[in-house]
Amino acid sequence: MAAVIDIEKIWDKSLLMIAEKVGDSTFDLWFKPIKPIQLKDKTIILEIPNRFFRDWIEDYYPTIIADVLEGVLGYPVTVKYKTAEKEDAVLRKMDSILENRRSKLASRGIYLNPRYTFDTFVVGPSNQFAHAAAVRVGENPGFAYNPLFIYGGVGLGKTHLINAIGNAIVDKNPGMIVHYVSAEQFTNEVVSALRHEKMGDLKEKYRNVDVLLVDDVQFISGKTTTQEEFFHTFNTLYEKQRQIVVSSDRLPMDISDITDRLRSRFSMGLIADIQPPELETKVAIIYKKADAEKLIISDEVAYFIAAHVKSNIRELEGCLIKLGAHASLTGMPIDINMAKNVLKDLISEDNKPITPDIILKAVGEYFGIKVQELKTKKRTKEIVNARQIAMYIAKQQTQLSLSEIGRYFGGKDHATVIYACKQIEDKRSKDENLNKSIENISKKLKG
Numbered sequence: 001m002a003a004v005i006d007i008e009k010i011w012d013k014s015l016l017m018i019a020e021k022v023g024d025s026t027f028d029l030w031f032k033p034i035k036p037i038q039l040k041d042k043t044i045i046l047e048i049p050n051r052f053f054r055d056w057i058e059d060y061y062p063t064i065i066a067d068v069l070e071g072v073l074g075y076p077v078t079v080k081y082k083t084a085e086k087e088d089a090v091l092r093k094m095d096s097i098l099e100n101r102r103s104k105l106a107s108r109g110i111y112l113n114p115r116y117t118f119d120t121f122v123v124g125p126s127n128q129f130a131h132a133a134a135v136r137v138g139e140n141p142g143f144a145y146n147p148l149f150i151y152g153g154v155g156l157g158k159t160h161l162i163n164a165i166g167n168a169i170v171d172k173n174p175g176m177i178v179h180y181v182s183a184e185q186f187t188n189e190v191v192s193a194l195r196h197e198k199m200g201d202l203k204e205k206y207r208n209v210d211v212l213l214v215d216d217v218q219f220i221s222g223k224t225t226t227q228e229e230f231f232h233t234f235n236t237l238y239e240k241q242r243q244i245v246v247s248s249d250r251l252p253m254d255i256s257d258i259t260d261r262l263r264s265r266f267s268m269g270l271i272a273d274i275q276p277p278e279l280e281t282k283v284a285i286i287y288k289k290a291d292a293e294k295l296i297i298s299d300e301v302a303y304f305i306a307a308h309v310k311s312n313i314r315e316l317e318g319c320l321i322k323l324g325a326h327a328s329l330t331g332m333p334i335d336i337n338m339a340k341n342v343l344k345d346l347i348s349e350d351n352k353p354i355t356p357d358i359i360l361k362a363v364g365e366y367f368g369i370k371v372q373e374l375k376t377k378k379r380t381k382e383i384v385n386a387r388q389i390a391m392y393i394a395k396q397q398t399q400l401s402l403s404e405i406g407r408y409f410g411g412k413d414h415a416t417v418i419y420a421c422k423q424i425e426d427k428r429s430k431d432e433n434l435n436k437s438i439e440n441i442s443k444k445l446k447g
């Protein structure tokens with residue numbers, strides 16, 4: 001007799017694992033209310049209170065449920081959501097258009113996010129340049145800017161823009177092979193191909209696309225075989241005038257542990273940055289998203305969210321989704337009091353002072369160096385440079401004395417701190433890239 005699958009038990013086990021990964025408050029709010037409905041043909045249907053739950057989970061933990069279920073069941077499953085409340089007819093229609101688009105793309109083997117198009121991207125001074133470059137590439141793949149390298153901080157729209165390029169190309173050129181891949185997934189494919197002696201297949205797949213979109217390329221830092229494979233893929237595509245678009249959270253020169261030849265390839269075309277959005281752009285994004293979700297919010301609420309979420313647009317959307325979920329569960333309209341109440345964590349985060357630990361973490365993350373290494377006496381060029389930048393920022397952005405800063409950086413004396421600050425000050429006036437790196441880290445700290 002075939003084993004009967006006890007869906008409740010499986011879900012309970014999965015919930016325990018999810019709780020461990022996401023922490024109590026997130027778990028209670030977003031995952032605990034989910035109920036399993038059906039598990040059949042490697043597809044699980046989960047009931048969620050309303051569509052905001054799906055949006056939030058897809059934004060913040062897009063693969064967590066599928067990953068955990070795969071761990072529990074031992075095979076991959078597709079996760080589908082069903083909302084408990086009756087959905088607005090317009091929203092349901094929009095969802096079905098998106099779903100259609102998604103399956104059309106998937107049937108051509110193209111895994112682009114159908115939501116991320118130029119139409120849904122709000123343009124402002126912070127992203128105007130990257131957007132214009134992306135549109136050009138979308139209109140003229142292979143011939144406008146090749147490669148296009150888009151860089152910017154976390155959650156500022158890089159994935160959205162490169163998907164929008166892909167969607168625009170697919171729409172206009174039904175025959176073109178457009179391949180979107182995260183650098184992490186590419187690395188996994190290289191590892192798997194090596195293990196199963198399928199490198200030939202991998203080369204065949206990647207070197208024959210018309211458009212290659214690689215997201216979060218900084219991930220290949222330190223991974224030599226992946227870099228090697230990517231380098232040859234890059235050259236083959238480039239020679240055939242096929243379009244390459246790469247996104248990264250930092251400039252090519254700031255990606256540590258990649259070969260110089262790859263770094264120089266990244267800089268061969270156009271490098272376009274996305275900066276954190278200004279207040280007006282944030283407000284415009286909030287309205288666009290609210291519109292898409294059929295949420296009614298006042299100017300006061302929109303400006304309140306925009307003023308408190310400093311830069312990350314994913315967080316901006318997260319606030320709106322949280323409000324939408326709350327309004328939908330309570331049946332109350334969204335007003336400023338609800339916003340203040342539901343988003344109170346956000347407000348209390350505002351006054352957090354910048355500490356040397358926060359600076360070390362931000363600098364470490366930016367350059368891909370462990371905080372511990374910044375605090376030791378290690379003297380490789382990269383570490384010394386990052387450590388000096390961190391001291392310089394600490395001097396600028398904290399009230400600490402030079403000796404106190406020195407102490408935080410592994411017992412250095414105040415003369416070392418003065419020297420570091422002077423070095424960076426001098427280099428900054430001559431080196432635009434260094435200047436940009438410091439600005440980006442500082443913005444991240446303020447955000």
Ligand SMILES: Nc1ncnc2c1ncn2[C@@H]1O[C@H](COP(=O)(O)OP(=O)(O)OP(=O)(O)O)[C@@H](O)[C@H]1O
Pocket residue numbers: 059116120121122123127152153154155156157158159160161216249285313314317
């Ligand atoms: N200008 C914009 N207009 C509308 N939505 C935007 C804009 N910029 C970002 N977003 C939205 O913000 C969210 C985060 O953006 P995205 O995932 O593209 O960021 P990212 O830069 O790739 O982040 P990460 O560094 O984490 O990979 C997405 O839902 C995206 O649609």
